[in-house]
Amino acid sequence: MMIFMSKLLESGENYLETIFVLQKKNSEVRSIDIANELDFSKPSVSRAMGILKSGGFITVDEHGYILLTDVGREIAERIYERHVILT
DSSP, X not given: OHHHHHHSOHHHHHHHHHHHHHHHHHSOOXXXXXXXXXXXXXXXXXXXXXXXXXXXXXXXXTXXXXXXXXXXXXXXXXXXXXXXXXX
């Protein structure tokens, strides 16, 4: 687990947390939802999703919906809890 955490940059953590939060709200998340939430360009989000997918943090189904893997969810929950405690 720590191997994955050390390789994941802060921006990747932010994406995972955003996916987690959006899934809590909407249950289904696509790249456009992330782009709208973070006010990032669609190509930037698509690139980031490719990196997270190749890292094993997310999967993308045949309809373009993004799902956190067990590892991705664990990291996202940890980051989310840390932010909730800080605020």
